[in-house]
Amino acid sequence: MKRWRLLLFLLLTAWPLLMPAQEAVEAGKPAAAAGNVILLNISGAIGPATSDYVHRGLKKAQQAGATLVVLQMDTPGGLDTAMRKIIQDVIASPIPVVTYVSPSGARAASAGAYILLASHIAAMAPATNVGAATPVHIGGVPDPGGGSKPPEKEDKKDSPDQKGKKEKPAKAGKPGMDEKALNDAIAYIRGLAQMRGRNVEWAEKAVREADSISAEEAVKQNVADLIAADLPDLLKKLDGRKLSLQGREITLKTQGAQLQAYEPDWRNRLLATIADPNVAYILMLLGIYGLFFELWNPGYVLPGVIGGICLLLALYAFQVLPISFAGLGLILLGIAFMVAEAFLPSFGALGIGGVVAFVVGSIILMDTDVEGYTVAWPLIAGVALASAAFFFTVVALAMKARKRQVVSGQEEMLGATGAALENFKEGEGRVRVHSEEWQARSGTALKRGQKVKVVGIEGLVLTVEPYNPEGH
Structure with missing residues (x-):
């Protein structure tokens, strides 16, 4: 009995000390997920739903204690506002983000090129391409987030069809909306490339000339960091890689990490x-x-x-x-x-x-x-x-x-037939038309039971005349 009492006393005494460990185990769902890699899939045009999905996915990765987020991307481009929100979330993320253009045959065109350059690590699958980031018009204003049509070359003074023609002086200090949007897009993509130490000259070329390159060329020209055949190959090649994250150097440990796909919820x-x-x-x-x-x-x-x-x-x-x-x-x-x-x-x-x-x-x-x-x-x-x-x-x-015959209202009474209910005195009397009794007047003497035809109506008094089925 003394032993049981001693054991109970020790349990009650040690319980407060065990509580933090127990809470760590309960909260240990994020802790147990440490080393996991969260996979987000961007497929198709980039819009508000995409930016909301990426924002929630990055928050989910932080809550789960993930060490890496992979944006698997295949996009033709999208809206500028959605693209910039995604890039802002990627830059502010305390977890490194890898943008992976995949599967083979996929592309990171237009808005996708900006996101790829803004990511901590840019990876591509074989037979993929990146580029074509020239702004296009959306709602009357050029949008850096989509399109691939390059602007016309401005220097045409030496072309054959321009010889002998007097050039009109350009209005100084008043660039058009196209030039403003183009310069803004160039400055934006150059800034992203400089931040990640990537090829700034090519980034500008992708906007100014809508240049697009393959995965192999992207790695050679320092646009992308590596080529991976699939997701397991990507994680294998990322293991031990060093990168700068918000002013500090970190080393990725992805060997044997679990890959967890975060699917869009009902709201997305x-x-x-x-x-x-x-x-x-x-x-x-x-x-x-x-x-x-x-x-x-x-x-x-x-x-x-x-x-x-x-x-x-x-x-x-x-x-x-x-x-x-x-x-x-x-x-x-x-x-x-x-x-x-x-x-x-x-x-x-x-x-x-x-x-x-x-x-x-x-x-x-x-x-x-x-x-x-x-x-x-x-x-x-x-x-x-x-x-x-x-x-x-x-x-x-x-x-x-x-074209149908009128079946209601006063107009319907004209031409209707009925019978006199009494002998008309002084041209007035009562008639029955459509099973209803009406006061009526007639210019012709009428006898009781004689058939009549309505030829006019004034208020509640009908104008009738004798009805002859043969001659009407």
């Missing part, structure tokens, strides 16, 4: 889906049509609710997309014309004009050359044809209904 997937130009385009149309039907038939509620939700989602998507407001205005004008065709006798003029405005607006809705940020042609054609067919069907039904 939802944002990526909504921000897809084709989905945003459909949401906008569903919103417009839903509200239109609700206003046309008040009280249905469901079309208005669905339309309002879809329209708000579309407006959110347009907020982060390179939207052309001229295109959006043409789409709304086209829909208004097609709706007006159903109510106004324009004999197709409004409807045809509406279809034309709708198609043109859809084409220029996404004012950008960046791949992945345009509305698909088949979708535009399908929606335009469906909308035109719907409204022209409404017009055809309206024209057909216009």
Whole structure:
């Protein structure tokens, strides 16, 4: 018994000392993950969903105590704002970030080239390429984040077609938007290359001339650090590599490290889906049509609710997309014309004009050359044809209904037949028309039971005359 008491006393005494160790084990989920490598996958056009995914992934890596983050990338480019957010997160990351252009055949074009140069380590798989970082126009303003079309050479004074022509003096001190965006992009990419000790001259060439090079050339020209066949080969080659991280030298230990892929959560997937130009385009149309039907038939509620939700989602998507407001205005004008065709006798003029405005607006809705940020042609054609067919069907039904005989109202009473309920005295009496009794007057004497025909109506008094089925 004394031994049990002594053991219980020792446990109670030592318990406070064991608590920090126990908490370390519980919090030991991050500690146990030390040495792990977090894998983030960037595939396709870079947009707000991508930057949000990378931001959360880097935070997740810090919480898990990872020693390395690998951005596996295959992108044609993307939006400048999203690209700069990713680069800011990479530069501020306390964990080294390796950008790995993979698999074979992938590319780090445009915005991807900036991210590759900004990373602590730049790696590429065989048969990949990097470059083509010239700004392109998005919404009327050049965007360093996408495109690959090089600007024209400015020095044309010695070309044959310019000989003998008097040059116009350029306006000093007033560079255009293209020059401003180009110079800004050059300064930005040169700064990234200088920070990581990479080839500054090539970085400028990638922007100014849209130059693009293979993985082998990238390593030779000090644009990329190494070539790896796959992820295990990458981790093997990174082991023991020294690099500078926020002013301190570190040595990577990746041999035998566990590779953990961080997949986008529901929020990232939802944002990526909504921000897809084709989905945003459909949401906008569903919103417009839903509200239109609700206003046309008040009280249905469901079309208005669905339309309002879809329209708000579309407006959110347009907020982060390179939207052309001229295109959006043409789409709304086209829909208004097609709706007006159903109510106004324009004999197709409004409807045809509406279809034309709708198609043109859809084409220029996404004012950008960046791949992945345009509305698909088949979708535009399908929606335009469906909308035109719907409204022209409404017009055809309206024209057909216009030719039908009137079945209600005062106009319907004209020409109706009935019978006199009494002998008319002084040209007035009662008649039965459509099973209803009416006061009536007639310029001809009528007898009870005689068939009559309505030829006029004034207030609640009918004007009738004798009805002759043969001669009417």
